[in-house]
Amino acid sequence: MSEYDVVVIGGGAAGLSAALVLSRAGRKVLVVDSGSPRNAPAAHMHGFLSRDGMPPREFVALGREEVQGYGGEVLDGVVLELVPDGTSGFWVLLSGEGSAGGGPNAAGRRISARRVLVATGLRDELPEIEGLAELWAKDVLHCPYCHGYEVRDRPLGVIGASADSVRYVQLIRQWAKDVVLFVPTGLLSVQQRTELTARAIGIVEGTVRRVVAQDGHLSGVEMTDGRLVPRGALFVPPRFVPNNGPLNGLACETDDGGWLVTDGTGQTSVRGVYVAGNLANPRAQVITAASEGSVAAAAINADLVEEDIREAVRSFNLGY
Secondary structure: OEEEEEEEEOOOHHHHHHHHHHHHOOOOEEEEEOOOOOOOOOOOOOOOOOOOOOOHHHHHHHHHHHHHHOOOEEEEOOEEEEEEEOOOEEEEEEOOOOOOOOOOEOOOOEEEEEEEEEOOOEEEEOOOOEOOHHHEOOOEEOOHHHHOHHHOOOOEEEEOOOOHHHHHHHHHHHHOOOEEEEEOOOOOOHHHHHHHHHOOEEEEEOOEEEEEEEOOEEEEEEEOOOOEEEOOEEEOOOEEEEOOHHHOOOOOOEOOOOOEOOOOOOEOOOOOEEEOHHHOOOOOOHHHHHHHHHHHHHHHHHHHHHHHHHHHHHHHHOOO
């Protein structure tokens, strides 16, 4: 059995940022990472001051090195379950599976933690359109703030299936003059059509059959009626699904959308369990997730200090 002050589940920006703060505070910290980051398909990340253009894996490797430099540990593995132990402690049960590299393997260990921070992020569920997944994070994108600059002034398209996509395509228009919205027939209101036309956004109604690639890059969008619309890049709002598997047995409170409810510092409705990054905030970019990890770490350390005080007073009164 291993005992830690804090076990951080997830070794991305949020988890490593938290681990760095906690390690520098003298806490015994373990990061458990499965090695499956959401941004793995991306060649570079953007919008992070001083790290703009850095490959995601290089960013993670640097973060690991910094955490380990302060005595934090990083373990390759997958957390199967969190089991309460007392009023605020937990058993962390590991499968031993993982491919993160750069650390010892979990090998089915059982770990004791005074507090837990879960930063396992989310996964993107894409529309089932032929050829779309193969171009994901290349010429098929979702975040204009992450990738809009790189595809600026290309002929852009947005594949939308809801009324929200109309506002989304208006945002994409910021990066190019030639923008087309692919949308199901009958979805748009008169007002929406007027707004799109006013900003010279093209409207293609119908059903998308497939996205067409040439030499590994997007060349166009084919409709079921045979129309082929040339495009240089596509933005597709995916469905965000939280990777909350480790929390399934704890009955943490969620909102109507299924996202975890926190107190503003990252603590969930279950005392001692904190979350940070995309697991609770689907719109968090890398820099936002890192910030949320830092905030949660400070709250966790303050919580542990309060517990340390209580234990010290109890020992003092008992004459230990």
